[in-house]
Amino acid sequence: MIQFTLNGKRVRLDVPADMPLLWAIRDHANLTGTKFGCGIGQCGACTVHLDGAPVRSCQLPVSAVAGKAITTIEGVSAPSSALPTKDRRARAAKAVQSAWTRLDVVQCGYCQSGQIMSAVALLADNPSPSDADIDTAMAGNVCRCATYHRIRAAIHEAARDLSSAKA
Amino acid sequence: MDAKITLAVDDASPIPAADDANAPASAGRRTFIKAGGGLALAVWMGLPPALAADKKTAAGATLTPNAFVRIAPDNTVTVVVKHLEMGQGTFTGLPTLVAEELDAAWSQIKVEGAPADAKRYNNLFWGPTQGTGGSTAMANSFEQMRKAGATARAMLVSAAAKRWNVPAGEITVKDGVLRHAASGRQASFGELADAAAKEAVPETVVLKDPKDFVLIGKRVGRTDSAAKVNGSAIYTQDLKLPGMLTAVVAHPPRFGARMARYDAAPALAVKGVVAVLPIPSGVAVVAKDFWSARQGREKLQVQWDETGAFAGGSDSIIADYRQLAQKPGLVARNDGNSAQALGNADKVVEATYTFPYLAHAAMEPMNAVAHFTGDALEIWNGEQFQTVDQITLGKAVGLPPEKVTLHMLFAGGSFGRRANPHSDYLLEATHIAKGLADQGKRLPVKLVWTREDDTSAGWYRPIYVHKLVAGLDKAGQIVAWQHRIVGQSIIAGTAFEGALVKNGIDGTSVEGAANLPYRIPNLTVDLHSPTQPVPVQWWRSVGATHTAYSTETFLDRLFKEAGTDPVAGRRALLTGHPRHLAALELAAKQAGWGTPLAPGKAGEQRARGVAVHESFNTMVAQVAEVTRRGDGSFTVDKVTCAVECGLAINPDVVRAQMEGGIGYGLSGALFGAIHVDKGAVRERNFDAYRVLRIDEMPHIDVHIVPSAGAPTGVGEPGTPVIAPAVANALASLTGEWTTEQPFIKAKA
Numbered sequence: 001m002i003q004f005t006l007n008g009k010r011v012r013l014d015v016p017a018d019m020p021l022l023w024a025i026r027d028h029a030n031l032t033g034t035k036f037g038c039g040i041g042q043c044g045a046c047t048v049h050l051d052g053a054p055v056r057s058c059q060l061p062v063s064a065v066a067g068k069a070i071t072t073i074e075g076v077s078a079p080s081s082a083l084p085t086k087d088r089r090a091r092a093a094k095a096v097q098s099a100w101t102r103l104d105v106v107q108c109g110y111c112q113s114g115q116i117m118s119a120v121a122l123l124a125d126n127p128s129p130s131d132a133d134i135d136t137a138m139a140g141n142v143c144r145c146a147t148y149h150r151i152r153a154a155i156h157e158a159a160r161d162l163s164s165a166k167a
Numbered sequence: 168m169d170a171k172i173t174l175a176v177d178d179a180s181p182i183p184a185a186d187d188a189n190a191p192a193s194a195g196r197r198t199f200i201k202a203g204g205g206l207a208l209a210v211w212m213g214l215p216p217a218l219a220a221d222k223k224t225a226a227g228a229t230l231t232p233n234a235f236v237r238i239a240p241d242n243t244v245t246v247v248v249k250h251l252e253m254g255q256g257t258f259t260g261l262p263t264l265v266a267e268e269l270d271a272a273w274s275q276i277k278v279e280g281a282p283a284d285a286k287r288y289n290n291l292f293w294g295p296t297q298g299t300g301g302s303t304a305m306a307n308s309f310e311q312m313r314k315a316g317a318t319a320r321a322m323l324v325s326a327a328a329k330r331w332n333v334p335a336g337e338i339t340v341k342d343g344v345l346r347h348a349a350s351g352r353q354a355s356f357g358e359l360a361d362a363a364a365k366e367a368v369p370e371t372v373v374l375k376d377p378k379d380f381v382l383i384g385k386r387v388g389r390t391d392s393a394a395k396v397n398g399s400a401i402y403t404q405d406l407k408l409p410g411m412l413t414a415v416v417a418h419p420p421r422f423g424a425r426m427a428r429y430d431a432a433p434a435l436a437v438k439g440v441v442a443v444l445p446i447p448s449g450v451a452v453v454a455k456d457f458w459s460a461r462q463g464r465e466k467l468q469v470q471w472d473e474t475g476a477f478a479g480g481s482d483s484i485i486a487d488y489r490q491l492a493q494k495p496g497l498v499a500r501n502d503g504n505s506a507q508a509l510g511n512a513d514k515v516v517e518a519t520y521t522f523p524y525l526a527h528a529a530m531e532p533m534n535a536v537a538h539f540t541g542d543a544l545e546i547w548n549g550e551q552f553q554t555v556d557q558i559t560l561g562k563a564v565g566l567p568p569e570k571v572t573l574h575m576l577f578a579g580g581s582f583g584r585r586a587n588p589h590s591d592y593l594l595e596a597t598h599i600a601k602g603l604a605d606q607g608k609r610l611p612v613k614l615v616w617t618r619e620d621d622t623s624a625g626w627y628r629p630i631y632v633h634k635l636v637a638g639l640d641k642a643g644q645i646v647a648w649q650h651r652i653v654g655q656s657i658i659a660g661t662a663f664e665g666a667l668v669k670n671g672i673d674g675t676s677v678e679g680a681a682n683l684p685y686r687i688p689n690l691t692v693d694l695h696s697p698t699q700p701v702p703v704q705w706w707r708s709v710g711a712t713h714t715a716y717s718t719e720t721f722l723d724r725l726f727k728e729a730g731t732d733p734v735a736g737r738r739a740l741l742t743g744h745p746r747h748l749a750a751l752e753l754a755a756k757q758a759g760w761g762t763p764l765a766p767g768k769a770g771e772q773r774a775r776g777v778a779v780h781e782s783f784n785t786m787v788a789q790v791a792e793v794t795r796r797g798d799g800s801f802t803v804d805k806v807t808c809a810v811e812c813g814l815a816i817n818p819d820v821v822r823a824q825m826e827g828g829i830g831y832g833l834s835g836a837l838f839g840a841i842h843v844d845k846g847a848v849r850e851r852n853f854d855a856y857r858v859l860r861i862d863e864m865p866h867i868d869v870h871i872v873p874s875a876g877a878p879t880g881v882g883e884p885g886t887p888v889i890a891p892a893v894a895n896a897l898a899s900l901t902g903e904w905t906t907e908q909p910f911i912k913a914k915a
Contacts (some may be wrong), residue, residue: 016438019458027413027456032405033398035579036457037530038618042853045530073398100396104388104819107254107827109395110402110530110579135862142853144530144580145254146830148864150823 004065006031007075008082017063022046024062025072033073033113037142044141047114048072052089054121056140073113076120091165092123095158103154107145115141119155128159227361232322232368234287235315236265242343242357244271244319246312249281249288249297250304251551252391253578253585254827255882256820257304259389261312263816267382268316268375271356272343278390280575283553285568297554300586300705302783302880305816309878310374317372319363326362327354377814377875386819391577402579403534403548408611411536412441414599415460415615417469418449419476421846422625422700426450427472434463443467444602448591451599457615477700477846481630484699484843485521488632488653492519496651496693497671499681503689508647512638516728518721519634520906522654522713524627524841525706526856531579532621533592537600538611539564544571544600545611546593549578551586555662559590560597582707582831587626588661591702592616622856623848627841628706629655630699633680633717643729645740647689650680650718655703656696671696675705679714679780679887684747685722685740701843707831711782711887716836719778719891720904727902733777733895734760741779746811749872750788751779757870758790758807770797773804776896778888785884786811786872789829791865791892795900803833803865803893808885810869813876821881822869828885829867834859836890838909850913857913 003012006029013028020039025031025048034057037045041059048057049071057070075082076093083090096119099105106112115138122129122137129137134155143151230238237245246262258278266276281288281297288297291307320340327345328335331352339346346353377383394400419425429450431443439459444451450469454460509515536547544564550556553575557568578585587593596614603612616624631654638647656673658664667674672694674681681692706712726736734755741748755761755777764773772795779788792805808825815821838857842849850856890908898904 016458016462023456023458026405027458030407031398032401032407035402035531036404036615037532038853040618040852040854043530043618077397077399097396101388101392104392104823106389106392106395107256107823108530108578108580109254109391109400112395113398116396138861140860142530142858142860144528144582144831144834144858145827146834146859146864147823147827148830148859148861149826149867151861152864 002062002066004067005069007071013062015062018061020058021048021060021062021065021070022057025057025070031072031074035110035113037111037114042142043111044118045111045114047117047141049089049117049121052121052124054118073117076117088124089120091162092158093120095161096120096123096154099154099158099161103150103157105147105150105154107147111141111143115143115151119151119158123155123158123162127162129155228364230319230322230360230364232318233315235312236269236319238319238323238356238360238363240357240360242275242355243277244269244275244343244356245277245279247279247281250299250308251549251575251578251581251585252280253299253549253551253581255304255824256389256817257299258391259387260305260816260820261308262390263382263387264309264312265316267380268313269320270340270342270381271316273382273387275343275356276390282575283557283571283573285554289554298586299551300583302785302882302884304880304882305878306784306880313374314372317374318369321369321372322363322366323356323359325366326359330359330362383816384814384818387817389820400577402531402577403536403613404531404579404615406536406547406576406613408536408538411611411613412453412455412603412608413457413460413613413615414451414453414596415457415464415617416446416449416451416595416620417464417467418620418624419471421473421476422843423846424471424473424476427470429470430468434467437463437466442603442606442608444599446595446598446602448595448598451602453599453603453612460615461617477843480843480845481523484630485632487697488630489519491653491695491697492632492634492651496653496695498691498693499672499677500690500692502687505647505649505689505691508689509636509638509649512646513641514639514728515636516639516725517634517636518724518904518906519632520717522631522716522908523839524630524701524843525712525835525839526622526627526841526850527582527584527706528622528856528858529578529580529582529584532616532618533584533624534613534615535593535596536611536613537596539597539600539604540609541604542566542570544597545574546571546596547574547576548593549576549581549585550593551581552588552590555588556590556593560593563594563597564601583705583709584626587704588663591624591626618853619851622841622851625702626704627701628712629657629703631713633713635717635721637721637725639725639729643731645685645687645725648683648687648691650692651694652676652680652692652714653695653697654713655699657703657705657709659696675710677714678710679782680710680718682781683718684744684781685737686742687740700846707828708782708883708886711780711883712835715778715780715782715887716890716894716908719780720894720898723776723895723898724904737777737779746786746872747779747781750786750809750811751777753870753872754779754788754790754807754809757809757868758792760790764792767794771795772900774896774899776892776894776899778891778895780888782884782887783880785879785881787825787884787888789888789892791889791896793893793896795897801897805866805868806889806892808867808869809872810881810884811872811874812881812884813874813878815871816878818871821871824881825869825885826867828883829889830859830864832886832889833863833865833893836893836908837863837911838913840909840913855913
């Protein structure tokens, strides 16, 4: 039995200790927004936040997150957001998802949960990233539809929204 | 934008056939509710399932004038989309056509994926076959979906005219509201749905004059954005059905190897594993969840019979093809007398090109949910060949196609892979479901391929070798052009052979070469189609993936010999091809062709390269800007793209498809290569099969040639043009054209 916090709620899962967090989330906690893409930490489709930092859930045995806090795409999405409204990540998530929708970043969409989790973590840490900052933070997330051009633009737009909201 | 999307998962058709439209008014609605309620699952995007089951907010009949539109008393307009949404925008573009002619408010539109049905949902370009591919979704639906909307509108107007006792001609419709100005009356679609359902379906309708378009030609937000940014969109990988099991398959290590014997016991000893089944393509391990199934597969003992396995590989195939390229093949086009013209030429130029196997590598590895109950088969998937699959899967379990129900889910990318003429992974899922049923487990099962399964399964863009020879006269004019192509036929042995293979020539092998638009008096294109044990398939833009590269880089090579500017040279040879010319001129102008480029840093050189190519009746021109460093490394900084695709229904989706197509094509050109060694695939995951990442993505600037022509496809035509544009830019610095793809070789 492994216990951790998932999107603000305590969960206890009866799964093998070596099961990757990804499959515990998808098959046992029944949250399917986090995607399986490669299983070797190369594509980023499975990106979640571990105590606020982006991690590849396919590479983490579920036992490694015992007692820790995991946030998934469902956890940062309004109205189901598990984050306190004033939390930096909550504000970043709102700005990112809004920019993503306004710019119609998505195509097939399969990688986008992971892209958004990486982008939210970036903006929570760095509210006005440069193109180079974006490339560094997002290079671990593959998009085969190659929506990269719009991902870059949407992160800049979200950053502008965050700074104007503050002003 | 709060349009809602639902994917039909009811086990009966949600819509009565068109000829049922005059049946008892509520028949369509009742069928839908009954079917929806009869199944334990409703997949709704953007709405919780409780609301999805039925929104009985208003009483009365639903207006269902045809198989594509339903207008409910709750004022929702449901558009049924017959084409798979795999990222290319069908769930936005097709509803736009309906909403336009219906004069609906975009916010009242809901989208639903059509169930497989060759009669109602066939691709009009493909006869009695439902399918998505060849960049045809918008082109074949343009009139059909507009008529569907116009028909519903006419019935609403007719009902309003009767209710208000006013002439129909005095009623206007805008944003989902009907109005009669003189009497000040108005009503929503929902208020009139019940009455309109009693109206006769008009046999003819008048479509709008394009100058009156409100939505077509404007940016309309994607209907699937919201669900795809909050994680609620449901792909096959995400589907959960009551009692559903998960299967992974141990596949043979080499093409042509077969299972000899296996020991299921170690796999069955893994907690959660419920069955081990031999199937034609390997041995399936079925478990309660993915991880147990995968652990079971690790423990499973299989001995493979490799006596019939393929002993060759990419290197031997390419060597053989280079030999074949010395001999004439079947002639696909022959203008003038190229041999004689070559003999008389002042200068002869020759080049041989090689192209590797390429995997599609969609983000969602292949998968499918299958449920076999003995007398019926149900499949849940995002696949492109619905009714081809329906027939093939039915045959595999001894059922007629009408007993095979296919439910359309979002596809996490495809790029052609989910249009497998042999239904490969769907067949695998079907065999597993059948195997389970034979053991008394009549349960739905989700086949999950790991990335390694997906990358090593085959169905690649074929290896090709091209040999080009051209002759120039003293003035530098191209007087002769001989183009020989060697590569496996994608179409041979498929249901499409009759339509697409003519006189032994697979049209997809020579497209882009046999229809070369340039004015060259003596031109020959011929083809060899050797067979290989490695299964092959179309890859985004099909033949153009290789023909655009060889023709457009060879042309630049000839221009260099003649001292001709690449844009001016193409312009001179494109007389009689106004759409190509329009794309070329727009790209050149917007890229500032002929003006100086901003200089690079010390030790860097910068240059532009151009290419233009037609695929799927769409013309695309691209100008690539590159920076090359002293060590030979380079970056693609910017791409200016112009597209001539007829009327652009949704210019933003067109731009998105060009951007994505460029990224996909660049990924293949820079790094893409699958190597087969002794019958086994070397690359198995993204560590070895390298794909483009954000830090390698150029800035992209897309321009659309204004056109009133019928819309043509945009999903594929952006892809093939980028590789020659980049190669031509680099060659303008180095004088050398890369004749081998990928440009950047993996370290062996």
